[in-house]
Amino acid sequence: MPLKLPDSDNDYLPVTVPRSDKPVVPVSPERVERLRQHLLETLRDLRKARRIDRLVSSVSPEPDGFRSVVARTACSLCRGSCCRHGGDEAFLDERTLARFRVAKPEITDQAITRLYLDCVPEVVQGESCIFHGKRGCTLDRSMRADVCNRFFCGGLSAYIRSNAAPEPTVIFAGEGEKMRISSVLVPPSGDGARTTARAVGRYRAAARE
Numbered sequence: 001m002p003l004k005l006p007d008s009d010n011d012y013l014p015v016t017v018p019r020s021d022k023p024v025v026p027v028s029p030e031r032v033e034r035l036r037q038h039l040l041e042t043l044r045d046l047r048k049a050r051r052i053d054r055l056v057s058s059v060s061p062e063p064d065g066f067r068s069v070v071a072r073t074a075c076s077l078c079r080g081s082c083c084r085h086g087g088d089e090a091f092l093d094e095r096t097l098a099r100f101r102v103a104k105p106e107i108t109d110q111a112i113t114r115l116y117l118d119c120v121p122e123v124v125q126g127e128s129c130i131f132h133g134k135r136g137c138t139l140d141r142s143m144r145a146d147v148c149n150r151f152f153c154g155g156l157s158a159y160i161r162s163n164a165a166p167e168p169t170v171i172f173a174g175e176g177e178k179m180r181i182s183s184v185l186v187p188p189s190g191d192g193a194r195t196t197a198r199a200v201g202r203y204r205a206a207a208r209e
């Protein structure tokens with residue numbers, strides 16, 4: 001049964017996100033080989049492009065200020081539920097790889113491929129992207145497909161897009177007994193008086209109603 005948030009007299013803003021629960025597993029050589037093949041084929045196709053500079057995908061910045069704190073906390077509690085779609089190719093396409101060619105035209109396909117292979121962690125979250133390590137994505141933002149930089153799931157996206165002034169915020173990741181709950185994140189200008197126990201107590205009480 002979905003848990004219910006208190007709907008009145010809140011002293012914090014709830015942000016709900018999913019939660020990934022898979023144990024970490026070693027990366028198999030077959031997965032690494034599929035990534036290698038994908039990169040080499042994509043780079044080969046990229047050579048056919050006439051205007052690579054027009055292809056280059058942007059590198060979207062992280063949210064700024066307090067929203068960045070909320071987003072990082074949410075993604076770390078969720079442990080990358082959305083990354084399960086990354087598979088062995090991690091959304092790396094011509095537009096992403098074109099960044100390397102434009103920045104350094106003499107770089108070889110093998111060198112670009114090596115840069116990515118060196119980022120594959122030894123163990124990854126089960127049933128997730130090949131770059132989804134124990135502590136999150138092992139690729140620098142400049143190496144990720146921009147869909148990875150831009151994407152936010154429903155609850156987090158609504159929060160990021162909101163123009164409301166920063167206020168004390170609590171992240172709820174997942175549902176039921178295994179839910180992960182953050183401490184109360186307080187904006188720098190907040191009074192800092194809220195406590196995790198109080199927030200959790202209110203949430204649990206509402207869930208029992």
Ligand code: SF4
Pocket residue numbers: 017018074075076078079080081082083151152153154156
């Ligand atoms: S964007 Fe949402 S689903 Fe993806 S890692 Fe962050 S909290 Fe999890």
Ligand code: SF4
Pocket residue numbers: 080082083084085086090129130131132133136137138139144145148149
């Ligand atoms: S490249 Fe990183 S952000 Fe993108 S799906 Fe894989 S682990 Fe997630």
